[in-house]
Amino acid sequence: MNKEIKVGVLGAGSMGSGIAQIAATQEHQVVLVDLNDDALAKAEASLKKILARLVEKEKINEATSKSIIGRIKFSNNVNDFNDCGIVIEAIIEKLEVKQQVFTQLEKIVNDDCILASNTSSLSIASIASACEKSDRVIGIHFFNPAPLMPLVEIIPAVQTTEETKNTARALIDSWKKVTVLTKDTPGFIVNRVARPFYGEALKIYEEGIADFATIDWAMKELGGFRMGPFTLMDYIGNDVNYTVTETVFGAFYYDPRYRPSFTQKRHKEAGWFGRKNGRGFFDYSEGAEKPEPNKDEQLGAEIVNRIVVMLINEAADALFLNIATREDIDLAMTKGVNYPCGLLEWADEIGLEEVLLRLEFLHAEFGDDRYRPSVLLRRLVRDNKTFY
Ligand SMILES: NC(=O)c1ccc[n+]([C@@H]2O[C@H](COP(=O)([O-])OP(=O)(O)OC[C@H]3O[C@@H](n4cnc5c(N)ncnc54)[C@H](O)[C@@H]3O)[C@@H](O)[C@H]2O)c1
Numbered sequence: 001m002n003k004e005i006k007v008g009v010l011g012a013g014s015m016g017s018g019i020a021q022i023a024a025t026q027e028h029q030v031v032l033v034d035l036n037d038d039a040l041a042k043a044e045a046s047l048k049k050i051l052a053r054l055v056e057k058e059k060i061n062e063a064t065s066k067s068i069i070g071r072i073k074f075s076n077n078v079n080d081f082n083d084c085g086i087v088i089e090a091i092i093e094k095l096e097v098k099q100q101v102f103t104q105l106e107k108i109v110n111d112d113c114i115l116a117s118n119t120s121s122l123s124i125a126s127i128a129s130a131c132e133k134s135d136r137v138i139g140i141h142f143f144n145p146a147p148l149m150p151l152v153e154i155i156p157a158v159q160t161t162e163e164t165k166n167t168a169r170a171l172i173d174s175w176k177k178v179t180v181l182t183k184d185t186p187g188f189i190v191n192r193v194a195r196p197f198y199g200e201a202l203k204i205y206e207e208g209i210a211d212f213a214t215i216d217w218a219m220k221e222l223g224g225f226r227m228g229p230f231t232l233m234d235y236i237g238n239d240v241n242y243t244v245t246e247t248v249f250g251a252f253y254y255d256p257r258y259r260p261s262f263t264q265k266r267h268k269e270a271g272w273f274g275r276k277n278g279r280g281f282f283d284y285s286e287g288a289e290k291p292e293p294n295k296d297e298q299l300g301a302e303i304v305n306r307i308v309v310m311l312i313n314e315a316a317d318a319l320f321l322n323i324a325t326r327e328d329i330d331l332a333m334t335k336g337v338n339y340p341c342g343l344l345e346w347a348d349e350i351g352l353e354e355v356l357l358r359l360e361f362l363h364a365e366f367g368d369d370r371y372r373p374s375v376l377l378r379r380l381v382r383d384n385k386t387f388y
Contacts, residue, residue: 018146
């Protein structure tokens with residue numbers, strides 16, 4: 001039944017073409033629209049290359065590869081969305097542009113077509129407000145690369161109906177993705193809760209406690225994270241990561257917990273974006289020497305403890321403010337950014353009293369509101385309870 005829904009994707013960039021690939025693999029007819037013909041040609045070529053690699057690795061056969069690409073119509077005409085059951089927008093991250101596009105889309109599609117946005121940082125309510133029938137607008141946030149990352153955040157706006165929410169979620173579940181439900185607040189779950197992974201690592205560096213390589217070594221080898229924060233920022237791009245941090249900071253009315261770092265700002269200003277241009281926190285040019293970390297276990301543990309309690313505090317606060325359920329908060333961080341363990345589960349393991357103690361120490365030491373412990377954490381400790 002589900003497969004009969006024709007899926008429209010607007011924007012054939014890295015996210016849009018990934019989403020089109022998923023939907024076509026799940027046997028939907030797909031229309032992938034981009035106004036830029038070069039982007040369309042690039043998306044088609046790159047998709048063919050990805051499918052050829054999957055055939056080579058014997059993940060799919062030649063016939064399946066052909067039928068996947070055959071189900072995607074590459075088009076530069078938004079009118080081709082006219083018979084879609086859902087259109088997922090993945091264009092440039094600018095509110096005015098997205099609003100214009102949603103107003104235009106509404107005139108093309110049927111009344112029961114769901115209009116979704118893959119935005120990372122804009123409010124779904126503000127995008128929905130561009131539509132007359134705003135109750136069919138929802139956020140469906142994939143992670144990069146979309147075909148490989150299992151998590152999808154489902155974000156109903158205040159205007160969204162239960163029916164839109166349930167239909168959208170059921171559809172993405174049927175694509176074998178892990179969906180979590182989140183409130184329409186800055187950063188949703190992942191991009192909010194993960195802020196200290198970058199911010200606290202940068203602060204530890206700025207205080208002269210350790211260098212990039214040592215912080216990365218500690219988080220990877222002792223903390224069990226897939227990548228150290230500086231390697232990850234270089235991978236995401238310091239331009240992109242810094243902008244997200246700045247956006248989230250503003251969106252939270254300048255709460256010091258989300259304060260951006262001058263170190264990253266200067267790297268961005270210098271054009272040291274990371275892997276994509278050969279230089280970020282680390283040097284990726286040919287023959288460049290990799291800096292050696294200081295493998296002092298005590299120092300490493302101090303670094304991991306500080307970043308992890310800040311992450312836990314953020315997760316606790318998200319739960320306190322009903323951004324999502326405790327299960328979805330933990331799932332989001334393990335499936336969206338590969339954390340070794342859910343943060344609330346991790347907090348129970350460390351012991352909430354210990355987590356609170358470490359935060360209170362930082363709060364007293366710095367006198368900075370950035371370190372204020374979440375009210376929920378205090379209450380659980382007071383009542384001798386745990387998250388699970
Ligand atoms: N890149 C990521 O890691 C990531 C992750 C999750 C969500 N997102 C979000 O997904 C969206 C797309 O990001 P991306 O990285 O794929 O961008 P991108 O720059 O790779 O692709 C955007 C595409 O949209 C096209 N486009 C721009 N305006 C258009 C319009 N009016 N009509 C039709 N096509 C138009 C461009 O030609 C381009 O091909 C953004 O909202 C972004 O915040 C990105």
